[in-house]
Amino acid sequence: MSEPIIEAIxxxxxxxxxxxxxxxxxNFSLKIYPGDFIVIYGPSGAGKTTALNLLAGMDRPTSGEIILFRRNVKDLSEEDLAKIRREKIGFIFQFFNLINNLTVLENVIIPLLPTDRSETDMIARAEELLSELKLIGKKNRFPTELSGGEQQRVAVARALITDPEVIMADEPVAQLDEKSAEIVISLLLRANREGKTIILxxxxxxxxxKLKQNISKIITxxxxxxxxxETPKARKHSKQK
Ligand SMILES: Nc1ncnc2c1ncn2[C@@H]1O[C@H](COP(=O)(O)OP(=O)(O)O)[C@@H](O)[C@H]1O
Ligand SMILES: [Mg+2]
Incomplete structure (x- = not known):
């Protein structure tokens, strides 16, 4: 059996x-394995955002342990954590967190800036994602000129642009109309089929x-x-053996 990539104890x-x-x-414990699709479900105020922030190393527990890629968050500096997040985790925030004085294209490219990719390369990748998300026509607009659903899709493109191993999505379709929600969900499902770990x-x-047959674990x-x-779908890592 493979080792968890993220663990809360x-x-x-x-x-x-x-x-x-x-x-x-x-007293929240969870093991997340490569390729898992984990859903954290519950009403508003249940602690979902807090749990995601902890699992992403954006926040630290009052007690208990978070293990991120085999390292205890306790032993990691803010800089170490920022590096892990940058390299391994794409985070789709509930309230988008877009930068209002940058264009859509610039917002999407931000996570690639610390890498050594060429500008042409970064723009090509961003444009590809924006096309998939039906936003290419808005690439030179500013976030405040977009609808909530469009802003959410920009946030999705920004989370996917580094091709992260793990994608965390906090209410990624809550603000979306049905069509935009479909696009976002099918992108997440495809990413999961391609081996990415999703925590939603x-x-x-x-x-x-709707997601049930694709989910490895639902935590309520x-x-x-x-x-x-609940574990509606057998974990991929155990099926492989
Ligand atoms: N930074 C914070 N300061 C004080 N209370 C907080 C903070 N973040 C979350 N809480 C409280 O923790 C509980 C869980 O919040 P949250 O994780 O945002 O839930 P959910 O995402 O499920 O709606 C709520 O009672 C909320 O008010
Ligand atoms: Mg929340």
């Missing part, structure tokens, strides 16, 4: 809120049902706790 993340400490995630957080039961969260775990 009894992770708790507390925040101090208006009414004292809140455990956004409590959603509050949308219909989306979970309620008030920070895992209340159920």
């Amino acid at each position: 009894k992770v708790t993340r507390e925040f101090s809120g208006k009414r004292g400490r809140v455990k956004a995630i409590e 957080a959603t509050a949308n039961q219909a989306l979970v049902n 969260l309620e008030r920070g706790k895992i209340v159920s775990e």
